[in-house]
Amino acid sequence: MKTILLEQIKEYLKESDMVASLANISSCIMLNYKNLNWSGFYLVKNKELILGPFQGKPACTHISFEKGVCGKTYREKKAQRVDDVLAIQDHIACDADSRSELCVPILVNEECVAEIDLDSFLPNNFTEEQEKEMIQAAQYISEAWIKYHWPN
Ligand code: SME
Numbered sequence: 001m002k003t004i005l006l007e008q009i010k011e012y013l014k015e016s017d018m019v020a021s022l023a024n025i026s027s028c029i030m031l032n033y034k035n036l037n038w039s040g041f042y043l044v045k046n047k048e049l050i051l052g053p054f055q056g057k058p059a060c061t062h063i064s065f066e067k068g069v070c071g072k073t074y075r076e077k078k079a080q081r082v083d084d085v086l087a088i089q090d091h092i093a094c095d096a097d098s099r100s101e102l103c104v105p106i107l108v109n110e111e112c113v114a115e116i117d118l119d120s121f122l123p124n125n126f127t128e129e130q131e132k133e134m135i136q137a138a139q140y141i142s143e144a145w146i147k148y149h150w151p152n
Contacts, residue, residue: 018151027039
């Protein structure tokens with residue numbers, strides 16, 4: 001898959017500092033995808049998920065691997081596309097406006113090291129195409145992760 005957004009993400013990954021690079025990627029996704037109220041990263045640290053660079057309202061800073069869509073993404077190492085967050089019990093509402101969510105793991109040597117998390121204020125906002133695009137973005141981030149020895 002080759003899209004303008006993926007090409008832009010590849011450009012931002014030329015920056016070797018993790019926070020700088022992920023901050024620009026979160027902004028880039030926020031500007032490219034429609035109807036988002038939150039776009040950002042959670043980073044695996046000390047056996048939990050910690051808030052990383054993002055765009056949107058302030059969000060939960062620590063998420064357990066056992067909780068929420070983000071926790072499920074970590075446990076299953078698989079993208080979660082949730083059409084209606086109100087219909088599932090296991091959703092952490094950082095922002096009461098959120099109605100649908102796309103969460104994609106960033107895998108390095110088959111370990112989940114971080115996640116891309118996107119929220120929309122509309123139900124059913126995320127398409128299968130966008131899920132594939134974010135899985136490809138996660139792959140590019142994984143390659144940068146290894147190349148630059150992130151998270152250092
Ligand atoms: N909704 C997520 C929590 C993170 S916020 O959406 C930014 C979850 O259920 O894990």
